[in-house]
Amino acid sequence: MQVERELAGLKATTQAWRARGERIGLVPTMGALHAGHTALVDAARREADRVIVSIFVNPLQFGPQEDLARYPRDEAGDLEKLRQAGCDLVWLPTPAVMYPPGDATRIEPAGPAEGWEGAARPGHFRGVATVCTKLFMMTRADLAVFGEKDWQQFQVIRRVAADLHLPVRILPLPTVRDGDGLALSSRNQRLSTEERGEAGRLPRALEALAAALAGGAPREPAMGRQRRALEAQGFRVDYLALVVPESLQPWPAGASGEARLIVAAHLGSVRLLDNMPVMIPPRTEA
Numbered sequence: 001m002q003v004e005r006e007l008a009g010l011k012a013t014t015q016a017w018r019a020r021g022e023r024i025g026l027v028p029t030m031g032a033l034h035a036g037h038t039a040l041v042d043a044a045r046r047e048a049d050r051v052i053v054s055i056f057v058n059p060l061q062f063g064p065q066e067d068l069a070r071y072p073r074d075e076a077g078d079l080e081k082l083r084q085a086g087c088d089l090v091w092l093p094t095p096a097v098m099y100p101p102g103d104a105t106r107i108e109p110a111g112p113a114e115g116w117e118g119a120a121r122p123g124h125f126r127g128v129a130t131v132c133t134k135l136f137m138m139t140r141a142d143l144a145v146f147g148e149k150d151w152q153q154f155q156v157i158r159r160v161a162a163d164l165h166l167p168v169r170i171l172p173l174p175t176v177r178d179g180d181g182l183a184l185s186s187r188n189q190r191l192s193t194e195e196r197g198e199a200g201r202l203p204r205a206l207e208a209l210a211a212a213l214a215g216g217a218p219r220e221p222a223m224g225r226q227r228r229a230l231e232a233q234g235f236r237v238d239y240l241a242l243v244v245p246e247s248l249q250p251w252p253a254g255a256s257g258e259a260r261l262i263v264a265a266h267l268g269s270v271r272l273l274d275n276m277p278v279m280i281p282p283r284t285e286a
C-alpha cells in the first residue's frame with residue numbers, strides 16, 4: 001500500500017494507472033476509521049481496479065465553535081486498517097497541500113445544502129463541496145463512494161458533481177450499524193459508557209417512527225411524540241424531519257412514495273446523525 005503526502009507522488013501513480021486503463025475508486029474520509037469506512041473501501045474495490053482512500057480533517061468544513069481540535073485522529077491505526085482492507089493508495093495531504101498560499105476558490109452549493117446540517121453548521125457544505133471537488137480532480141477518480149449515514153452530504157455531493165459535470169460517478173453505501181443499531185461514526189468514541197448504552201435509542205426511535213408513518217399515522221403528531229420521547233431520554237434534538245430524499249425539501253403534505261426521515265441529536269457532547277427511508281402510503285379518505 002502506497003502512502004502519499006505530496007501531489008507529485010499521487011499524480012505519478014494515478015497517471016500510470018490511467019495509462020493502463022485502470023479505473024480509480026476514491027473513498028474520502030477524515031480518518032479515525034471504523035467498519036463503516038472499510039465497507040466503503042470494499043464497495044470501491046468492487047467497482048474499480050484501484051482504490052484511493054483520502055484522510056484529511058478538512059478545517060474548511062468546521063465552524064469556529066466546532067470540534068476540529070477534538071476530532072479523533074489515529075494515523076497509524078488507520079494505515080493498518082487500510083492495509084488489511086486492500087486499499088492501494090492512501091492520500092494524506094496537509095492543509096498546505098490542500099489550501100496552498102493564494103488558494104481562493106470555493107464551491108458554494110445551494111439546493112440540498114440548504115437547511116438541516118446546512119443551517120446548523122453555516123459554511124459546512126461549502127467546505128465539504130470544495131474539498132471533495134479538489135479531491136476528485138487531484139485523484140482523477142472515476143467513482144467516489146459516500147456513506148448514507150451522512151445522507152444530506154451524499155445528496156449535496158451528487159448535486160455538485162452533476163451541476164459541474166465532474167467526471168466522477170458518486171455511489172452511496174448503506175449505513176453500517178453496531179449491534180444495537182447505532183450508526184458507526186468516528187465521533188461515537190467520545191460517548192461515555194453510559195451514553196453509549198443510551199445511544200441505540202436514536203435508531204430505534206427512527207425505526208418506530210418509520211413504521212408508524214408507513215402504517216398511515218398522521219405525520220405531525222407522530223413526529224412530535226417521537227421527538228418528545230427522545231428528549232425525555234436525554235437527547236437534545238436539533239431536527240427530526242421527513243424530507244424528499246434528493247432535494248432535502250420538507251415532504252409535501254398529502255404526498256405518497258419514498259421519503260427520508262433525518263435526525264440530528266446531541267447526546268452529552270456528541271452530535272449524532274442518522275436517517276432512514278420510509279414509504280408513505282397514499283392517504284385514504286375517512
Ligand SMILES: Nc1ncnc2c1ncn2[C@@H]1O[C@H](COP(=O)(O)OP(=O)(O)OP(=O)(O)O)[C@@H](O)[C@H]1O
Nearest residue numbers: 029030031036146147149150175176184185186187
Ligand atoms: N456507519 C457508516 N456507514 C456507512 N458509511 C459511513 C459510516 N460512517 C461514516 N461513513 C462514511 O464515511 C465517509 C467518511 O466519513 P467520516 O470520516 O466523517 O466518518 P464518520 O464516522 O462519519 O465521522 P463523523 O464522526 O465525522 O461523522 C463518509 O462518506 C461517511 O458518510
Ligand SMILES: CC(C)(CO)[C@@H](O)C(=O)[O-]
Nearest residue numbers: 028029030058128131150
Ligand atoms: C466527505 C468528507 C471526507 C469531506 O471532508 C467528510 O465530510 C466526511 O468525512 O464525511
Ligand code: BAL
Nearest residue numbers: 030061062124150153
Ligand atoms: N461526517 C461528516 C463530516 C463532518 O461532520 O464534518
